[in-house]
Amino acid sequence: MRILGIVLLLGALISGSALVVLLESEPESAPARPQPSPTPPSASPAEPTPTVAVPRLRERRRYVFPVRGGASYGAAHHDYPAADMFADCGTPVVTPASGVVLQVTRRDSWDWGDDAPALRGGLSWSVGGDDGVRYYGSHLRAISDGVRRGEWIPAGTRIGTVGQTGNAAGTGCHLHFGISPLCERPDGWWVRRGIIPPYAFLRAWESGRDRSPANAIRRWQRTHRCPPGP
Numbered sequence: 001m002r003i004l005g006i007v008l009l010l011g012a013l014i015s016g017s018a019l020v021v022l023l024e025s026e027p028e029s030a031p032a033r034p035q036p037s038p039t040p041p042s043a044s045p046a047e048p049t050p051t052v053a054v055p056r057l058r059e060r061r062r063y064v065f066p067v068r069g070g071a072s073y074g075a076a077h078h079d080y081p082a083a084d085m086f087a088d089c090g091t092p093v094v095t096p097a098s099g100v101v102l103q104v105t106r107r108d109s110w111d112w113g114d115d116a117p118a119l120r121g122g123l124s125w126s127v128g129g130d131d132g133v134r135y136y137g138s139h140l141r142a143i144s145d146g147v148r149r150g151e152w153i154p155a156g157t158r159i160g161t162v163g164q165t166g167n168a169a170g171t172g173c174h175l176h177f178g179i180s181p182l183c184e185r186p187d188g189w190w191v192r193r194g195i196i197p198p199y200a201f202l203r204a205w206e207s208g209r210d211r212s213p214a215n216a217i218r219r220w221q222r223t224h225r226c227p228p229g230p
């Protein structure tokens with residue numbers, strides 16, 4: 001290849017200088033094909049460069065709205081702070097924050113006659129967030145197979161779908177969503193169901209802002225600790 005190049009170069013010196021320029025501009029490893037008018041990449045018309053910045057920023061977000069595609073919800077909830085987020089049955093439910101799956105209930109054991117408070121949620125889940133906050137969702141129609149107790153999942157991981165299991169039967173499909181402290185001992189439904197109003201946080205996450213409930217939960221726990229009962 002090198003000998004051939006020298007021969008060609010000598011030939012070029014005799015016949016003219018145009019071929020010399022051509023040979024010099026070829027990278028060593030590339031096949032020696034003629035490029036009559038090599039144009040630098042910057043000579044092409046300026047088009048908007050496709051950017052991956054937006055998806056990357058989304059991936060880095062700490063908090064994600066827990067109902068994919070949106071839901072209808074208000075600031076008020078009966079009896080205690082929580083949010084009932086109404087959406088079409090089967091709408092995906094995702095974890096709002098990264099963390100460890102603390103509890104998954106795949107069977108609806110609630111019975112109208114007993115009305116056991118611990119079973120009112122029907123198909124439900126809890127995630128112990130990396131931010132030190134517990135997130136709870138209930139009344140799901142289905143829980144995804146991959147969601148397992150003890151596993152860490154990133155924010156936005158699909159947990160299941162919106163339904164009306166437990167004591168939500170007949171009330172319309174919605175996700176009951178609760179924010180509560182992570183107590184050290186296995187604590188009960190009276191904490192898990194919701195301690196601080198999630199509304200302001202849901203509004204923030206819905207509009208793409210990372211607002212953490214961690215400080216509000218810490219403040220609450222300094223006063224209340226882990227209540228031993230309802």
Ligand SMILES: [Zn+2]
Nearest residue numbers: 082083084176
């Ligand atoms: Zn509710």
